[in-house]
Amino acid sequence: MVSNLTVGERQGALAILIVLTLCGLVMAAAAAGHGDPMEMHGYLVMLFSLGVMAILLRGFLAPPPSEARLASYYDDPIKVGIIIAMIWAVFGMIIGDWVAWLLAYPDATFDAAWASFGRMRPAHTSGVIFGFGGNALIATSFHVMQRTSRARLPDQLSPWFVLLGYNLFCLIGISGYFMGVTQSKEYAEPEWYADIWLVVVWVAYFILYMRTLARRKEPHIYVANWYYLAFILVVAILHIVNNLAVPVSFAGAKSYSLFAGVQDAMTQWWYGHNAVAFFLTAGFLGMMYYYLPKRAQRPIYSYRMSIVGFWGITFFYMWAGSHHLHYTALPEWVQTLGMTFSLMLLVPSWIAAANALLTLNGAWDRVRDDATLRFMMMAAVFYGLSTFEGSFMAIRPVNALSHYTDWTIAHVHAGVLGWVSLIVFGSFYALIPWLWKRERMYSPTLVEVHFWLALSGTLVYVFSMWNSGIIQGLMWRTYNDSGTLTYSFLDSVVAMHPYYVARAIGGLLFLSGTLVGCYNMWRTIRWSSAISAAAPDELAPPELLPAE
Amino acid sequence: MSIDHNLLVAVSKSVGLFYLIAMAATALVYSCWPANRERFNKAARDIIDDEDAPWQ
Amino acid sequence: MFKTHYRIERKSITLAIAIIVVASIGGLMEIAPLFTIDETVEHDPNMRLYTPLELAGRNIYIREGCYACHSQMIRTLQDEVDRYGPYSLAVESKYDHPMLWGSKRTGPDLARVGGKYSDQWHTAHLNNPRDVVPQSIMPRYDWLSQTELRTQDLGDHLRAQRTVGVPYTDAMIANARADAIAQASPGDADEEALANRYGKATQIRTFDGDPRTVSEMDAIVAYLQVLGKLSDATQPKGK
Numbered sequence: 001m002v003s004n005l006t007v008g009e010r011q012g013a014l015a016i017l018i019v020l021t022l023c024g025l026v027m028a029a030a031a032a033g034h035g036d037p038m039e040m041h042g043y044l045v046m047l048f049s050l051g052v053m054a055i056l057l058r059g060f061l062a063p064p065p066s067e068a069r070l071a072s073y074y075d076d077p078i079k080v081g082i083i084i085a086m087i088w089a090v091f092g093m094i095i096g097d098w099v100a101w102l103l104a105y106p107d108a109t110f111d112a113a114w115a116s117f118g119r120m121r122p123a124h125t126s127g128v129i130f131g132f133g134g135n136a137l138i139a140t141s142f143h144v145m146q147r148t149s150r151a152r153l154p155d156q157l158s159p160w161f162v163l164l165g166y167n168l169f170c171l172i173g174i175s176g177y178f179m180g181v182t183q184s185k186e187y188a189e190p191e192w193y194a195d196i197w198l199v200v201v202w203v204a205y206f207i208l209y210m211r212t213l214a215r216r217k218e219p220h221i222y223v224a225n226w227y228y229l230a231f232i233l234v235v236a237i238l239h240i241v242n243n244l245a246v247p248v249s250f251a252g253a254k255s256y257s258l259f260a261g262v263q264d265a266m267t268q269w270w271y272g273h274n275a276v277a278f279f280l281t282a283g284f285l286g287m288m289y290y291y292l293p294k295r296a297q298r299p300i301y302s303y304r305m306s307i308v309g310f311w312g313i314t315f316f317y318m319w320a321g322s323h324h325l326h327y328t329a330l331p332e333w334v335q336t337l338g339m340t341f342s343l344m345l346l347v348p349s350w351i352a353a354a355n356a357l358l359t360l361n362g363a364w365d366r367v368r369d370d371a372t373l374r375f376m377m378m379a380a381v382f383y384g385l386s387t388f389e390g391s392f393m394a395i396r397p398v399n400a401l402s403h404y405t406d407w408t409i410a411h412v413h414a415g416v417l418g419w420v421s422l423i424v425f426g427s428f429y430a431l432i433p434w435l436w437k438r439e440r441m442y443s444p445t446l447v448e449v450h451f452w453l454a455l456s457g458t459l460v461y462v463f464s465m466w467n468s469g470i471i472q473g474l475m476w477r478t479y480n481d482s483g484t485l486t487y488s489f490l491d492s493v494v495a496m497h498p499y500y501v502a503r504a505i506g507g508l509l510f511l512s513g514t515l516v517g518c519y520n521m522w523r524t525i526r527w528s529s530a531i532s533a534a535a536p537d538e539l540a541p542p543e544l545l546p547a548e
Numbered sequence: 549m550s551i552d553h554n555l556l557v558a559v560s561k562s563v564g565l566f567y568l569i570a571m572a573a574t575a576l577v578y579s580c581w582p583a584n585r586e587r588f589n590k591a592a593r594d595i596i597d598d599e600d601a602p603w604q
Numbered sequence: 605m606f607k608t609h610y611r612i613e614r615k616s617i618t619l620a621i622a623i624i625v626v627a628s629i630g631g632l633m634e635i636a637p638l639f640t641i642d643e644t645v646e647h648d649p650n651m652r653l654y655t656p657l658e659l660a661g662r663n664i665y666i667r668e669g670c671y672a673c674h675s676q677m678i679r680t681l682q683d684e685v686d687r688y689g690p691y692s693l694a695v696e697s698k699y700d701h702p703m704l705w706g707s708k709r710t711g712p713d714l715a716r717v718g719g720k721y722s723d724q725w726h727t728a729h730l731n732n733p734r735d736v737v738p739q740s741i742m743p744r745y746d747w748l749s750q751t752e753l754r755t756q757d758l759g760d761h762l763r764a765q766r767t768v769g770v771p772y773t774d775a776m777i778a779n780a781r782a783d784a785i786a787q788a789s790p791g792d793a794d795e796e797a798l799a800n801r802y803g804k805a806t807q808i809r810t811f812d813g814d815p816r817t818v819s820e821m822d823a824i825v826a827y828l829q830v831l832g833k834l835s836d837a838t839q840p841k842g843k
Contacts, residue, residue, distance in 0.1 A: 034757070072601050103710065106734075106741045116743040118669025148595055150603040180667035185702055213616040217603035220591045221616060226623075233620060234627045241631075248757065248764045254663065256764050261697035263638050265705050270631050278627075290595060299592035304579040307588075311575035314623060315568070318630025327679035328705065329694035333557060334634055337564070341630070400681055404709040434599065477683040485686055489712040494739050556637035564633045571626060 001076050002059025004069060009157040013056055016161065020049040027193070030251040037179040038193070038253040041172050048168050073146045075435050077159040081139025082428055082435075083525075084167060085132050086518050089421075092127025093511040095120055100504035104497060114178040122177045122189045128416065129187065129279065131170050136424045137283040138163055138205070141228045143431060144290045145209060148225060149216030158208045165201035169194055181253045185268050187275050188242050192255045195243040202236050223306045227286030230314050234278040242271035262329055269324035277317035280416065284423050285313075285352055288383075291427040292356055292376045296366060301358035305351050312348025316341050323394035326403060335396065342394030346387060353384030371447040375426030378455060382418025386411060401477070406499070407469025410462050417458040417510055425450065425517060432524055442523035450517045457510030461503055468499035648695045648837040653770060654830070655802045656758040656784040657818075661827025663761075664820055665704070668745065675706030676715040676831065689716040690838040699770045699834075711742060716832030723811045726825045748821040749812055755781045776801050788822040789815055805833070 002010065028042025099120050101108055109115045142159055146152060153159055173190035176182065182189040190198075209232060213221060245255040259267050293300045300306060322330060322338030357380050360367055367377050389411050393402050402408060429447055433440050441447055475495065478486040578584070654662060665671070678684050680691045692715050697703050706713075721729075725736060730748060733740035758780035762772045776783070779797065786798045790808050799806050807829055812821035 035754070070602075071604065102743070103741055106743060109743070111744075111746075113668075113747055116668065116745070118672055118743065121669055121672045146602070147598045150598060152602045177669075182666060182669065183702065184666040184669070184671050184704065186671075186707060210616055210620065214613045218591075218594065220587050221619065222591050222595055224595075226619065229620060230623045230627070233623050237624070237628065237631075246764050246767045248760050252757070254761070256761075256768050257702035258768050260699060260701045260769065261703050262694040263635070264701070264703040265697075266635055266638050268702070270635060274631075293592070293595060297596060299589075299596060303588035303592040307579040308575050311571060311626060314626045315571050315630070318627050319564070319634060320630075322634060324707065325705075327681055328677050329692050329697070331638070333561075334638070337561075337634060400679070403679075404675055404707070404713075408708065476687070477681075479683070485683060489687070490737065490739055493711075493741060500741075553637060553640040556640055560633040560637055564629070567629050 001080075002056055003062040004065050004074075004076060005059075005156050007064050009155065010056065010060055012157050013160070014053065014060070017049045017053045017056065021046050021053070024049060031253075034251075036252040037176065037181050038251070040179060041176065041181075041193070041253070044171060044175060045168065048171065052164060070152060072152070074153045074156055074159070075143070076156075077163050078139045078142045078431075079435055081135050081142070081163050082432065082521075084163075085135035085139060085424070086428075086514075086521060088127055088131025088135060088170070089514050090511075090518060092124055092132055093507070093514055095127055096124040097504060097507040097511050099124055100500070100507050104500040104504060113180065119177050119180065122182060122186075123174050125187060126170065126174050126177070126189065129275075130173070131167075133280060133284075133416075133420055133424070134166060134170070135163070136428070137228070137231065137279075137287070138166060140287050140291075140427055140431070141209070141231075141283070143435075144222075144224050144228065144286065145212045148218065148222035148290070149212055150218055151212060151215040154208070154211040154215055158204055158211075162201055162205045162208060165197070165204070169198045169201060172197070176253070183243070183245065183255065183257065185242065185257070186272055188239070188268070188271060191253045192243070192245050192247050193253075195239065195245075198239060199236070202232065202239070206232050206236065222290070223300075223303065223310060224286040224290040226307075226310050227282045227289065230310070231278050231283035231286065234274065234282070234314075234318075238271045238274050238278070242267055265325055265328070266322060266330060266334065270318070270321035273321035273324060274317055276415070277313065277320075280420050281317075282313060284420055285309075287427050288352075288356055288376065288380065288423050291423075291430050292373075292380075293359060295370075295373050295376065295426070295430045296360055296363050298359055298363060301355050301361070305355045309348040309351035309355065312351070313345075316345040316348060320345055320394065323399065324403075326394075326396050326399040339394050339396055343391050346391040349387035349391075350384060353380050353387070356380035356383075371444065371451045372426055372429040372441075374451055375422045375429065375454075378451075379419050379422035379426060382414055382422065382458070386414040386419060389414065401473040402469060405469040405472040405476075406465045406496070407473065410465030410469055413458070413465065414462045417454070417461060421510075421514075422454060422458075425454065428517075428521065432521055436525055436527075438524055438527055441520055442527055443520050446516055446520040450513045450520070453509050453513030453516065457506050457508070457513060460506030460509060462506075464499045464502035464506060468496050468503075471495055471499075646693055646695050646837050648835045650836060651695065651698070652803045652805065652834045653699060653772060653776075654834070655787055655798070655806060655826070656755075656762060656776075656780040657753075657787040657823050658827045658830050659761060659765070660753055660755070660758060660784060660820075661823035661825070662704075664748070664824045665827060666702075670714075671704045671706045673706075673708060673710035673742075674712065674714045675709050676703075676713065677705035678713055678715050684713070688713045689832065693835070693837050695837050696832070696835045699765075701765060701768050701770065714828070714831055718829045718831040718833040723809060723825055723829065724813060726828055727812050727821055730821065730824065745824075748824060749814070749819055751820045753784070753818045753820050753823050755784045755818065758784055773801070784823075785818050787826060788812075788818045791815075 024042045024045030027045060028039050031038035031042060099117055102117050172194040176190060181191050183191060209229060244258040246258065247255040257264055289300060289306055319341035320338050322334045323342045326335050360377055367373050393399055393411060429441055472492050475487045475492040480486045678688045678691045685691055729736045730745045732744045732746060733742040759777050762777045762780050766772045783798045786794055787808050788811060790810065795808050811825035812819050
């Protein structure tokens, strides 16, 4: 892999890694001596840089790559990105299922601070959202931007900087939670130095995207790139504004957010909701608008609809964050505005879902036979369902019941399991054989198995959380004849137990699907081309062979 | 005139509504503009076959 | 040749700028007016500040991720007021950097938990929730009693808080460490000075029942016991 870098790029990489190692050293030295967790993060940065440096140096003196490379796309970072994304998926889902069991059996953990629910829960959310989702977005964006621009990435260093730098951010953030380093802002927990590093990485990502677009041979920018670009740009805005904070000292991890109280709440949920919009929706819609037509071998049903939907999502979502704060101390006009825009948001959301499903109209036999395409189809269905649910839950009286309950958890997981994960798995199953030049995935049967495990896991999860959420919400507001509350809070906790067990089982199903997927991907990658060439005849089921 | 809370709220509401309408109109006009039709259809078709190599 | 290249670049930059403009409007329109909100919400000139010990406890609350399961925001709904007390006002969290309103109630709301239970109850509950509430699903936090609270840099914490707008005085910053120790060790420190700086209502007790050291348990219990008690804005006096 290093041999594909030019000599200049190798030197540049070495310089970056030396600077980064020194940064790690400074962090560790500054925080050493007063027991601050930033010291550990300094060592982590050093270790990470030295590890990458070791790989770099092993190939440092290899002969420079030939000019012929410029006649092909640059796919090495995409391949690595896919593998890293799957590793994060397994990690994040294991932690997620573990904490799910903890809610049913609270002592099923180690007697240590790092293993308590409160510290592991952000490790789950960040692991799946940023680790799995983020790497999947970065890897597929590198693929989509090259193909749709019909241009190779402008250089071979910056994609590695973006991919590995981003994973360094994930590592710092998630290892921090276990040590108790957190800003307590949901989905923006990493502390100030991780946040600053992410800004550096993100600027490099944006520049890389713009440079690739500038090299494109197609005059029109394909709409999938618009979504990826919105993902990159808006996440940058959200990240910077919501993470404004003053560190207690530059030699320690702790910081205090610039905003307080109601302003902080509004900023946080403006961020939180739009992290859903531009991290978990826009980028993945870009993925859908490319891989779904490609896999179905049919152009998108309506390109116009995709454009209208794009501007609708970009505009409407930013207003909707305040629906997380209904009936709170936030001024009522902001709540109303948030609710109104959340309802309008249904239009562009359903445009996207309908566009995907209408693209498949006329190819339903393919959806039936091809589990990869079915992953994408089911993702579009769940996207439509969860955006409808989201708009519904943003209505104030509905929110009065649903907020603070497991209904929110059901909604979120319908989105991230049903929509985000399924579109990623579908895209990966399409992408891996293309990238590694294989005929197909190693085992189509295992893709099928993964599909049914993922779907059943999602359904079990979502249905149990719907039940528990609505029961919880109703129990909290039930009055008896004498005008007092019927149930204590504890009554509602006890009533949740069976649903928490069911949810953890649903999560386990989903996790096992992911493991099956990892195995299948691994076998596909390791499949030598000789077998691959011989395989179609040998492995095809007998009934598909030509008749005598 | 000083910038007080009520003024800002009023601006938010009116400008927000203006932007909503202007934005929707612009997006609709752009996407339905007849001259764009062929370009959009071509873009939708072209990605189906883009695997080989970058164009030189 | 140069010309086409220039045009192509301009197109992608225009797209990027359009995205920024279209996406920014919503946030600007909604958030900007909130920074003039002081003109419209209730005032409380007697709002007390977190003492250094309570602030340290709050940081433990953040560190352990308590906000993932406990909200601190009572909504304006009858059943919430009946269950948890008067609904939360904006002024009550005006010094909360960051706010801890939360988004999920796996456990009950804590906005007004201060004074509801005894210190002994909290200490026992945090050590092992199932000792006091057999059906509880809360994690155990038994290491808090055994961990000594880090007090030496509390002055820096107060200074950072002042930078973001919390009106801590020079005296408060200078005495942060002494004040934290005094609050958890009644009898052998300068309680008078502490009460002068933070108000007569400051609770000075051995929160974890162990007067020998100031532990993390002291801090978190001190914090829990002050929740909902920093402002009198919700008291119906004079109305």
